[in-house]
Amino acid sequence: MRKCVISVAIVAALASSTASAEPATPAEATANRTFNEDGDIGAYAPSVTRQAGTFHGQKIRYTTTAGRIPITGPDGSIDAQVFYVAYTKDGVPPGQRPIIFLTNGGPGAATAWLHMGGVGPRKIVLNADGSVPPPPARLMDNTDSPLDRADLVFIDAPGTGFSRVANEQTKARLYSRDGDLQAYAAFIQNYLRSNNRFGSPMYLWGESYGAFRVAGLSDVLVRQGIPLKGVILLSSALDFHVTEPGMTNDLPYQLLLPSYASVAAFHGLLPGLKDDDAMRREVEDWSLNVYGPALAKGSRLGGEERAKIVAGLVRYTGLEASVIEMHNLRIEVPEFMKYLHAARRLVTGRVDGRLLGPAPEARVEEPFYDPAMGALTPAFSSATSQYLLEELRVDIPVPYRMYSRDVATRFALAGPARYGQLGYPETLGALQSTFVKDSNFRILSMQGLYDLATPFASMEFALDHMPVPHDYLANIVHVRLPAGHMAYDDAAALKQMNQAVVSFLDSAK
Structure with a gap:
């Protein structure tokens, strides 16, 4: 049985990396460099390295590009610089290989969770049950990454990671549901244009609020004339009517x-x-x-x-x-977390109910404590900074934001209701609009059995209530993972998650 509070299973040895970073070009001095963190929308030369790795038994060489793409506002000025890390297989002509754009949620979370948790070619070392070994954080090769099947582009939302916005007026525009979707659509348009990828089979992958985002984004992109092969939804909530009592x-x-x-x-x-x-x-x-x-x-x-x-x-x-x-x-979830193990004076995890922990006594700054996140956040933050700065040689002189409370707060307060929308926020209607326009469009929905943040039955109920022709239902794949919200934390669930993605990609027409 999985140990709670503190795991005694510690990884004894780390697999040595097979990736050898080679700079593609010398680092260049960049113009407009600024050290003002909140308004840092200066241009920085992208960092390009070349590596090799083995994924699902297939050795490939690939190029990693880490940089920022500017997003312009209505008047043509730069609204934001959006940070991304792209992995592309070498030797394949543009347009002939699938590409997946990935994002985390929060809103306010950087995409380091998906990137370093189990989808990118390198990942953080965790114990087999998903608990955190003693610091410092370590990295290892991720042989389960779907990089052998598709190119991967991890995107940090404006205000998170190394992405930054111009000013307060820009924040008011981008930190809303519609502003967020337009920023992502602009980023993808710019990326496809700059890299000659309009002919690539394209997928969107979102986790948590990132899934809420990509469901809405699918509709925006299709309306802009960009076809999609499908979406991958992990730990999702697309209609808050089924999650908010x-x-x-x-x-x-x-x-x-x-x-x-x-x-x-x-x-x-x-x-x-x-x-x-x-x-x-x-x-x-x-x-x-x-x-x-x-x-x-x-x-x-x-x-x-x-x-x-x-x-x-x-x-x-x-x-x-x-x-x-x-x-x-x-x-409600806070009551379940509080009372399930109250006799032992332990709190049940929200993002992973298998994990337990004592609550901090001084809770002024942590009114809602989740023991499942206590050790994960600093470990992921440290591992991400180590990877970006040391292995990918990213030279952007601002802190990497794993989570932005400013982004999250402004999303919550935007407009007359949360996420800038009246009533219960939802993007299920946008996904249905995308779905019915293309009978080949496919959905992969993966939910954790022990996730109390986005319960698996809620997501299945929502997708079951999309009004679509009955024969379209064969294009929706449901997967229940023996995991919490971050399914990739658990070694067994990580394999199942990535295998489900590989199967999903392989079965595309």
């Missing part, structure tokens, strides 16, 4: 329950129930056919029927009946 919206409670049961069963807290697919089918059936109709009665639910619902929730969550009653049969 309200006084008259009980659906998220129903869709969370299978994830609660998976986490509780993993920890051995559900007597008579195993952490397996049969258990999840039982919970999903009860949640939709028994729990949902009961919640729909609102305050009219009472007596024996209410008692049966409480008993069912005890059976499937591992929580005490008193806790369930206290929260009116509606358990």
Whole structure:
């Protein structure tokens, strides 16, 4: 069983890198260099190196380009410089090889999570169960990367990573749903034009809010005349109606329950129930056919029927009946995190419910603490900086932002509702628009069983409710991974994730 709090499994030896960086050209002095971090939109020469690696048993030589592409505003001035790292296989004519544009979410997170977690050719070394070894962070070759199947371009959203925006007015424009999508579309247009890649089969890959982003981006690009082969959605939420409960919206409670049961069963807290697919089918059936109709009665639910619902929730969550009653049969994620292991004074992880940890006592700066993220963030930050500066020789004199609270806060406050949109934010409609316009367009959706941030049942429910012709459903591939939100942290899940991507790419028409 996966150890909680602190793992005792430590990687004994690191695989030596097969990648040997060779500078393609000498570093050049760059114009407009500035050390003002917030307004640093100066031009820097891209860093180009050449490497070789083995992926899925195939050795290839590839070129790595790390640099920034300017995004211009309505008046033609530079709104932002967007940082990217591109991996392209050597010896293949432009346009003849698939290309995948990848982004993380947050909003406010850099794409180092996907890049260094398990999709790029080099990755951070983690313990097999996804926990973090003692510092310093180490790197290793990632033989599971899909680089043998497609070129990869990792994009940091404006304000994250090494991407920077011009000024406060630019932030107001770009840190919104529509501004964000237009910036990404402009970046992709510029990249395709500069690298003669308009003929390449093209995919978008997003994680978390990045999946929300690429669903909307798919519609923007198609309307601009750029065809897509498909999208890859990891740990996704495309319609917040199914994840954000309200006084008259009980659906998220129903869709969370299978994830609660998976986490509780993993920890051995559900007597008579195993952490397996049969258990999840039982919970999903009860949640939709028994729990949902009961919640729909609102305050009219009472007596024996209410008692049966409480008993069912005890059976499937591992929580005490008193806790369930206290929260009116509606358990939100913070309550589940707090109470599941309350007797042990441990908090359950949000992005990975398998991980537990004690809560910091001084919580003024951490009002919502997630033990699954406590050690991961500094480890990924250190590994990313080490890789970009030492191996890729990137020379941009600002800190690499793994997460920007400014970006996240402005997205949350943009417009009359979150993400600048009335009602529940969603890009499911944009994805449906893209989907129905091309019968060959395909969707790969991968969700973690122990992810409480974007529950797997929520995403499956959302995609099941896209109005599309019945025969189009064969173009949607669902994969449940034995993982949390960052599926690549777990060694076994990483292999499954990348194999699902390889299969998805190989089966394209």
